[in-house]
Amino acid sequence: MERSRSAFDHWMHKHHFTFRDTRGRNITVQCNLCLPKINILSTARDSTSNLKKHLERKHSVVCRRRIRDAPSVDAPSSDGPSNYVPSSYGPSVPENQTAESLSETKEAKIDPTNVYHQTSQSRLNTLVFNFIVEDVQPISILEQPGFRKLIEALSRGKKVMCRNAFITRLEVAFSKMKGELKAKLDKVQTLCTTADVWSVQDRSYFGMTCHWLEDSLERKSAALACTRIPISYTCETIIAKIQEIHSSYNIESKVQATVTDNGNNFVKAFKEFSSEDDQEVEQSRFEDLGSILCDGEMGGDFFLSYFLPPHQRCASQTLNLIASKDLADAVSKGQAGKLHSGAIEKCAAIWHKAQSSTEAADSIESIAKMNFTVPCLNQWSSEYYAINKLMSLSDSQLNELSEVLGFPHFTPDETAYLTEYTDVFKPVAFALDLLHGEEKCFLGIVIPTLLTLKRKLEEKAANTRLFSKVIDSTVKAIDSRFKQVFESSDARLATATMPQFRLWWLPEDERESLRAQLITEVLQVDQGTEEAESNGGSVHEDEFFSYGPGSSGNKGGKREAAEEVWLYLQGTNKDLKCLNEFPGVKKVFIKFNTTLPSSAPVQQLFSNGSNIVTPKGHHLSDQHFEHVLLLRYNSKITTALE
Structure with a gap:
């Protein structure tokens, strides 16, 4: 029902x-x-x-x-007086105004028709359109008699647009939004994309977002697509969609990496078609270009492999996999496996009761004196925080809770076990929260986060009674599952250009090598900028020759790059703003830290989409569904809804 x-x-x-x-x-x-x-x-x-x-x-x-x-209407809303803005925030009333005239003024201000009477038909159409898009209302609301009467009464007889008019306006707004977004992306030098597949109601959608850093180091985000794909999609389908979307926004050459989860289809697709340097190169052979272009399958693979960007696996999902699988397996096989199983069963019973019964939920909140947390499926950190909240209760509160709900009491061994569990694995939960961010989360935080997590877990191992072997297994899993990240040159350079870390996280014998790489990158980005600035311009005679003091040959170069890197690495300011003092290092930071460590943004896109696709009565085609979703997501960076 x-x-x-x-x-x-x-x-x-x-x-x-x-x-x-x-x-x-x-x-x-x-x-x-x-x-x-x-x-x-x-x-x-x-x-x-x-x-x-x-x-x-x-x-x-x-x-x-x-x-x-x-709109500036000083009237209480239908939701209650909490939306009411006191009149003291508006213009003051003259002292000589009579009570009668004051009453008339208030009546005029409270009457909402005074506001809408001044609204043109065009403005009314814009308000209704934005209401449907921003608040995820069904298009069918345009045909509901009550809604039409309401708008017509408030607007003094103006008409509500019909369904076809809304669809036409939607297509125009989407076209405007996409044009503005393409113009913004044309000015961006480096960006990353996130991609994922979402299945709902026997339908599958391929979603993609893109992200870049402004010169101010502020991160900007946009949604590129949420397009329908076959329910039984393959890795070839994924590759084709990635190339198609990148090509439609002219960003193929700008994508530093595409971030995805660890799904088999994505891993296989990038492994087979990626153009990364570590791919094995088969023995060279000559092919007739005409036959390549005519051969649909071979030609497709040829161009797909050329345009596919490097692959970055979602760090937060990988760490969640370690916590929910490797850590959980080690716990279940350990000496306290049965104790863990029994304690978690009692926790799960409480969570289920709180979720299925309003009376039980009220009783739990009354006893616990706080809002109760029910964990989400397949999110280890969510379960961790729910256990932690339970263990924050006193023994008497836990006993009272068990009696009210009719469940067996937690034994002293179980509460001691769960208390130690939440203490030992607190760093894992913190690291997961850290890697799940977007605006201030950079690729450069992944390696320091993992190294710090390993160190904190190893420190816990010396003082734990039950989890020393579990900690050992978890640390090994981190080394194994994140091996590619630890060895990644991009991730290491991203970390080195973050003032918070510089080279302090590296062993002494590895610092010189990474410092040399950083100097090389500073030289390359500086040369790239100079070439871009000089393209198309006339060359002066003094610029052509590079002899003598003040010549261009003595400006920049390896010496100045090395000096800038040396000064940067000697600094102690951990604020990102200090990169403005080191323009070359800042460019390298933007190049490598544009990549996000998490695919959370595309999951947020799907979360917004679930509000549109789930309720009945929307009756949106796949194309129009995508248009509404992208307009909502991109409303902060485009003017299509203004």
């Missing part, structure tokens, strides 16, 4: 939350702004006040931006 409508379904900030469950008179939602932390919130079906308070406390910037952009 479908759930009945609630106040949440019509709320202006609904898109910041994902609906989870209905519990009697309450509903539970997940805050999207709190990600990667899983934050489950509860609110009454007929009110959104709890969610508003959460936004005001935790995400006040979003609230202020929404209020700033909203």
Whole structure:
């Protein structure tokens, strides 16, 4: 059965939350702004006040931006008085104004028709269009009599656009958005893309986002595609889509790497078709170009392998795999395997009860004196934080909880075990949160994060009673699964150009080699800039010859690059802004740290898409579904919705 409508379904900030469950008179939602932390919130079906308070406390910037952009109507909203903006924020009332005239003024201000009466038909169409796209409303709302009457009454007789008009406007807005995005990407020197496949309701979609760094080192992001693919897709399908999307935005030569999860299709595709340097080169042979172009299969593989960028596996997903598989296997096979199994079963019973029963959830929150956390499937860190929250309760609270729910009590050995478990593997949870970021997360943090994680785990091993062998297995898994990253020249240079790390993370005997690589990279990016600036311009005679003081041959060069790198490596300022003092190093930083360590952004794209594709009544074609999704995602960097 479908759930009945609630106040949440019509709320202006609904898109910041994902609906989870209905519990009697309450509903539970997940805050999207709190990600990667899983934050489950509860609110009454007929009110959104709890969610508003959460936004005001935790995400006040979003609230202020929404209020700033909203129409200036000093009237309480239908959600309740919490949306009301006191009149003291507006113009003051003259002292000599009478009570009668003041009442008339208030009436005029409160009457919303005064605002919409001034709205032209064109402006009304824009507002309705943006309402549907931004708040993920079904197109069918345009044909609902109640909605049409509401808009016509508020706008004094103006008409609501029809479905065909909306589709036409959607195509125009998408075309404008894509044109603006291509113009922005034309100016970008280096970028990375993230890709993934999302399956829902017997349909599969291929999604891709791109990311780059401005000269200010601020990260920018955009969605490139969320296109339908066959449900039984192959690695050839994936490769074709990557090339097609990169080509449609003219970014093939700019992509530093494509970040994906560890799925077999992606791994196989990049292994077979990647143009990375470490691919084995077969013995050279001559081929007739005409036969290559005429041979569909061979010609396709030829060009696909040429344009495919280097592959970067998602570091956060790899670490999650270590925690949920390697670590879990070592725990189950260890001396405390049965203890772990019994303790986790009791935790899972509490989580299930909290999720399936509103009364149980209320009882748990009453006893625990805090919002209760239910872990997400296949996310180790989510389970870790849920266990940690349970273990933060006192023995008396745990016992009371077990009695209320009718479950066996935790034994002293089980609570001691889980307490030690959360203490020992706290660094793993912290590292996962660190690698899951986007705006301030760079490829250069991966190696230091892993090295620090290994060191902290090894320190824990000396003081743990039950987990020394588990820690040893986890450290070995980190070395094995991240071997490619530890050996990657790109990852090492990305780390060296981060002021927070420089070369301090490296053993002394390896620093000189990486310093020499950094000098070489600074020389190359400087030469690339000079060539770009001189292309098409006339060459002066003094610039042609490079003899004597002040000549171009003595400017820059290896000596100046080496001096800049030396000064940078001697510095102690860990702020990224200090890179402005070292322009060559800054360019190398942008080149290698443009790559994200995580594919989380494309997963966020799919999260937004689930709000559009799941509810009935949207009736969007695959193409129009993609248009709506990309318009929403790219609204911060384009003007298509203005």
